[in-house]
Amino acid sequence: MTLLQKDKQFVWHPFTAQKNRLPPIPIVQAKESLLFDEQGKSYIDAISSWWVTLHGHANPHIAQKIFEQALKLEQVIFAGFTHQPAVALAEKLLEKLPGGFSKIFYSDNGSTSTEVALKMAIQFWWNNDSQSKRKKILAFKNAYHGDTFGAMGVSERSVFTLAFQDLFFEVIFIDTPDENNLPALFKIIDAHAENIAAFIYEPLVQGAGGMKMYQAEYFNLLLQKVKSHDIICIADEVMTGFFRTGKFFASEYMEIKPDIICMSKGLTGGTMALGATACTDRIYDAYSSDNPLHTFFHGHSFTANPIACSAALASMELLDKEDCREKIRLLTLVIDQFTRQLNMLQGKLERPVKNIRHLGTILAFEIDEGKNEYLNSISKTITEKALKTGIYLRPLGNTVYIMPPYCITEHELKLVFDFMLSLLK
Ligand SMILES: Cc1ncc(COP(=O)(O)O)c(C=O)c1O
Incomplete structure (x- = not known):
């Protein structure tokens, strides 16, 4: 055959x-x-x-680093163990990320990086108050955040998600902002704010939804409104990160910065599967608790795979040149x-x-x-x-x-x- x-x-x-x-x-x-x-x-x-x-x-530089790492340490469970490539990459990413990010949580693709972000944001409210009503997600119409269930749930109801439509959690979908619709968007946000845990968005370019673009100026005003209600902002930079939009991260175009950033795709220069979700101290502190139920019970077999982390470090070295x-x-x-x-x-x-x-x-x-x-x-x-x-x-x-x-x-x-x-x- x-x-x-x-x-x-x-x-x-x-x-x-x-x-x-x-x-x-x-x-x-x-x-x-x-x-x-x-x-x-x-x-x-x-x-x-x-x-x-x-x-x-x-790319020969990335290939060489992958080869060297594969001979040294190819994989180790990341609960209870750590390794140099994961720590060095977290340090490097935190140096580059816009805003005050303090921790990196690893996973293994774009969908898991957004899934982690959504769970992290929802549990943030639960850890602070187990009776919290903040469970809804605010998202853009026409969005795409991946193919796992949570990621599909906050994406546009489209041909991609048709068969699963009845099974998603509650999401409030709004248009991307422009010069005319901000007052209407503000009204929707004000009406639902106390039930909204997080706002997830693809900053400035909606990729799979058809490379639709919207302007930083109006988006900044929208972010200001969302933040005024204490809603956690999740920037899905899976596609826009690593200079695709001309800046290291598209979030740099806005003055208002997110609380969580999702990365994958270009993270390893496109050579290996790796996802990363960055959060600020405000998010992390809700998990730094004596109560074991406040643990973030999430992980993947290949979380922070050393070869993938080495590939990402090599790609970041090239990006710095x-x-x-x-x-x-x-x-x-x-x-x-x-x-x-x-x-x-x-x-x-x-x-x-x-x-x-x-x-x-x-x-x-x-x-x-x-x-x-x-x-x-x-x-x-x-x-x-x-x-x-x-x-x-x-x-x-x-x-x-x-x-x-x-x-x-x-x-x-x-x-x-x-x-x-x-x-x-
Ligand atoms: C913005 C965005 N988020 C998440 C994903 C999902 O990434 P993956 O295909 O690695 O699961 C994609 C994939 O195209 C994407 O464009």
Whole structure:
């Protein structure tokens, strides 16, 4: 049997309709921005393999650190034991995080990092007062925070969550803020405030919801209102962290800082599965108690895996280098220029586009055809066309976007932009 035949027989792929599925492409190797298939054909990974890859694939510095750590200490239970990579990474992250963060809680992916944050916030109120009425969560419409139950529960009720709709806890969903809707949003928050434990949000860019962006200025005012009611603010930076939006964390764009920050994806430079949830002393102090019932009873077998922590430390070393910062600045600049070019072409293009937008290293727009939804079949057509030209794009329905690794070359970026233009002309 070939690899593809075996794949069909033995494997179930994520986010993939199983019947009549196209065969997946076997990838045998990757280097920097390029993925190589069995025939040696290359594909520019314009979406950083689901938004994880920062410094490019098979980065030698990270690979070396992974190798060294694997030979030294590959795994140890993290309850009752500790190790240098986990402590060093926590120290490093706390140095970089915006606001007054004091502790890092490890898990192993983006969904668990948000799940941990929600549990941490809800139990915070319970530890302080076991009769607390603060159990509801405030979240944005169109949000996506992951696929575990709690994370799904605070995400948009969409095709992703349809089968589970009746099983979620109570969430108050509001629109993202703009210049017109703040008074209406304030009214909803005021009405429910005493029952709200926490507010969870993707700062400035709603990723899986279609790379929807909203402005820091209005969001800061919303955060001010939420904080005035003592509601715990959870910034889900799983996608936006590590310079995707041009700053180390998107939360830096706002003056009002969160109480909890969730990280994953780019945390290890995109090389290994790791999640981290940071909290402030205010949150942590509720768990620093003589009552054993105030313990945070949460953990995963691979919590703070030493190899993953070493990969994250290696990625952070690269992020601290001036040439990496320069690449991010350049990428942001070139994406900004292309956004302007697209805006100038708007109206002159054969295929109508709308909502052309960018923030930092992320660019997105909608093709105005069919419904604005994830199941819009344009996505599949575009992915197939792009693959033929040696580019990997995976539109979210009719939302076309790019989020390349920082090492993408100007030439590769030009090929991606040319392909996007060819779609529209
Ligand atoms: C903002 C955000 N939160 C959480 C997640 C879930 O992360 P993971 O897929 O690692 O579970 C994602 C994944 O796309 C995300 O974009």
